[in-house]
Amino acid sequence: IAGITQAPTSQILAAGRRMTLRCTQDMRHNAMYWYRQDLGLGLRLIHYSNTAGTTGKGEVPDGYSVSRANTDDFPLTLASAVPSQTSVYFCASGTPGPGAASNQPQHFGDGTRLSIL
Amino acid sequence: QQQVKQSPQSLIVQKGGISIINCAYENTAFDYFPWYQQFPGKGPALLIAIRPDVSEKKEGRFTISFNKSAKQFSLHIMDSQPGDSATYFCAATTYNFNKFYFGSGTKLNVKP
Numbered sequence: 165i166a167g168i169t170q171a172p173t174s175q176i177l178a179a180g181r182r183m184t185l186r187c188t189q190d191m192r193h194n195a196m197y198w199y200r201q202d203l204g205l206g207l208r209l210i211h212y213s214n215t216a217g218t219t220g221k222g223e224v225p226d227g228y229s230v231s232r233a234n235t236d237d238f239p240l241t242l243a244s245a246v247p248s249q250t251s252v253y254f255c256a257s258g259t260p261g262p263g264a265a266s267n268q269p270q271h272f273g274d275g276t277r278l279s280i281l
Numbered sequence: 282q283q284q285v286k287q288s289p290q291s292l293i294v295q296k297g298g299i300s301i302i303n304c305a306y307e308n309t310a311f312d313y314f315p316w317y318q319q320f321p322g323k324g325p326a327l328l329i330a331i332r333p334d335v336s337e338k339k340e341g342r343f344t345i346s347f348n349k350s351a352k353q354f355s356l357h358i359m360d361s362q363p364g365d366s367a368t369y370f371c372a373a374t375t376y377n378f379n380k381f382y383f384g385s386g387t388k389l390n391v392k393p
Contacts, residue, residue: 168324197381206287206370206383207325214379222380254324270315272324 167191170255170273177245177280185240185276187255193271195258196238197222198230200251201275207254213238245280252277284308285373287384294391300358302387304371307352311373311382316345316356319368319386328369329356361391 171186189196194215199207199222209222213232227249229241238257242249255273287304294300304314312333317325331338331345331354338345344357358365371384 199383204290204385205283206285206385207372207381208383209380212379220379223382256324270327272326274322274324 168255168257168271168273170253170276172276173274174277175279177278179245179247179280181245183242183245183278185242185253185255185278187238187240187273188236189238189255189257189271190236191257191271192235193257193259194235196232197256197258198228198238198240199254199256200224200249201254202251210240210253247280250278250280283385284382285371285384287371287387289387290385291388292390294361294389296361296363296391296393298361298391300356300361300365300389300391302356302369302371302389303353304355304373304384305351305353306373306382308373308375309352310375313374314345314347314354315372315374315381316343317370317372317383319370325370358389361389363391363393365389366391 168189177183197212198210201207208224210228211230213219216232216235219230253276257271285306315330316328318328319325329340329343331347333349342359347354369387372381374381
């Protein structure tokens with residue numbers, strides 16, 4: 165079934181450790197996004213990538229980095245985790261650009277639940 | 282500062298009733314407004330979306346009402362069913378779809 169695969173599904177991590185959340189899509193979408201979801205705050209964009217080789221900062225990029233070496237993969241790295249990064253992380257993909265209603269991040273993964281102690 | 286404000290935070294509706302969720306925005310550059318539905322343990326899924334050139338869009342039991350002058354839009358769920366119980370998010374973006382701004386979410390509980 166086509167879609168987005170996120171790994172791991174959940175993780176408990178000690179503060180100060182490095183962690184990479186993986187995201188792979190098989191829909192050949194140009195754009196990919198990382199969000200964090202926190203109670204009462206909705207989803208907030210961390211980083212995005214309009215196409216392979218390019219990335220951009222979202223609302224809350226500090227403490228996170230991304231790379232987009234190819235169309236399918238968009239890993240999110242926490243270089244040195246802090247407790248405030250405890251959250252549920254969602255990866256999404258879509259086709260950016262004006263016009264068609266299909267141009268949106270309508271495909272989300274099922275999330276990675278990350279707890280930092 | 283939250284770009285899109287959503288209310289209420291939670292909503293309880295009887296089966297068959299109408300569920301109404303409201304959102305407001307400030308940035309007049311926004312020109313695409315989707316609604317997402319999220320079930321526990323799952324990612325959000327697109328439900329319905331609207332552009333500001335129309336005042337209403339209906340898909341089955343779901344309707345978006347859009348008031349451009351007031352910078353407000355709302356989701357109406359007619360004949361609400363227990364299966365509609367989920368968290369709903371409104372969102373907004375500009376023409377290039379680079380950045381989506383989400384509301385804080387509304388947890389809907391439809392009582393049988």
